[in-house]
Amino acid sequence: MLSELFPHAQPLHGFIGGILIGLAGAVMLLGAGRIAGVSGLAARTLGLASGAPRMLAALFIVGLPIGALIMTTALGGIESRFPPSYAVLAVAGLITGFGTRLGSGCTSGHGVCGLSRLSPRSIVATGSFIASGMVTVALVNALGGGW
Amino acid sequence: MRHLIGLLSGMLFGAGLAISGMMDPSRVRGFLDVAGNWDPTLAFVMGGAVLVMALAWLVQRRMPAPVACEEFSLPGTRIIDGKLIGGAALFGIGWGLGGLCPGPAVASLVTNPVPAAVFVLAMVAGMVGFRLTEGGSK
Structure with missing residues (x-):
């Protein structure tokens, strides 16, 4: 199914x-x-x-x-298949580097290790980056920048 | 022994990323594309990983110390603040734009060197940027 x-x-x-x-x-x-x-x-x-x-x-x-x-x-x-633009990759990398340090983790630390530990901080962080990732993709698509 | 653990853990992680499809940014992007052509694969990756890690946490509680180090050094902070939520939200924007998070980006440095290096170098610049602002705000 x-x-x-x-x-x-x-x-x-x-x-x-x-x-x-x-x-x-x-x-x-x-x-x-x-x-x-x-x-x-x-x-x-x-x-x-x-x-x-x-x-x-x-x-x-x-x-x-x-x-x-x-x-x-x-x-x-x-x-x-990677994004077709180096500019997009560079901007995405820059934001990812800054954001993961500010938020103390990424998909592995918060999303895997923290969620499985039922850490409230990691649950909130994972919800936050998944939600903002989904909004970002929807916005990019709406603006015709999908790839 | 400790060094071997780092290398082994990294290699297992990289192998897992490769077989799971998570080194394909378009597939990761597909997971975030809920309103479009949604690809649920990432949820299965998270599910498998969280399952094994949940067991590992159960074992951890019964161990006085890790195998190759003197003590467990685990995050103890419980504060949920703007830094945590805002930082994660920022990371989500980058994740959505590029379909890459730090693990797959570093793992792709050998298999897809050019785009992965562009992302990773920018990511390091972002980390340096954070380090500088952090120093300024203290």
């Missing part, structure tokens, strides 16, 4: 990927006692925030593209 309603959806791949992401968070939590939040660990790696031991943060960040490359190769390639 889901596949009829949403022909583009990949619920099984999504769920399997989600389990791997959850395992990543579990390894970080139970192994190093830390939250696997990408924005925080990226900022820590660059010396822009306090927090986890710097080498731990850096190796997590380096591990991301390595794991992605291994899985992509194993799957024989993945679909990926």
Whole structure:
């Protein structure tokens, strides 16, 4: 039924990927006692925030593209369509960098680690970024900028 | 050991992003496009990840200390303020514009280097910008 309603959806791949992401968070939590939040660990790696031991943060960040490359190769390639404009990417990146630091987290820290911990802060933050993301996409579409 | 944990966690995370379709910005954008051609895949990713992490939190409560460090260092703040809500809302705007959040952007640096690097460099600039304003407001 889901596949009829949403022909583009990949619920099984999504769920399997989600389990791997959850395992990543579990390894970080139970192994190093830390939250696997990408924005925080990226900022820590660059010396822009306090927090986890710097080498731990850096190796997590380096591990991301390595794991992605291994899985992509194993799957024989993945679909990926980026925004067509570098200006859009740059503006989106700038806002994302500032916003994730101001709001102390992103999809991984608040959305996965925080939600599963039932952290009130993370529940509010996740509601906020999903709502504003949905409004943003609707506005961009209304203005004819969809891609 | 601690370093191995960082690398292993990052690699698992990256592998999960790749198989889940979350390294496809158009698919992430599709999840946010509720009024249009909605793609619910991201909800399944979150569901799988939250399920495993919820179990991990249950285990965590019974552990006196993590395996490779002396103690748990977890966020203890409980304040819900304008910074939290406004920062998350700002991030949502960026997420909606580009279909990218920090994890998939960093993970894409090898598979889609040019657009990923444009996003990641701008993201770092945004983080530096925050660091500067934070210093000024104190």
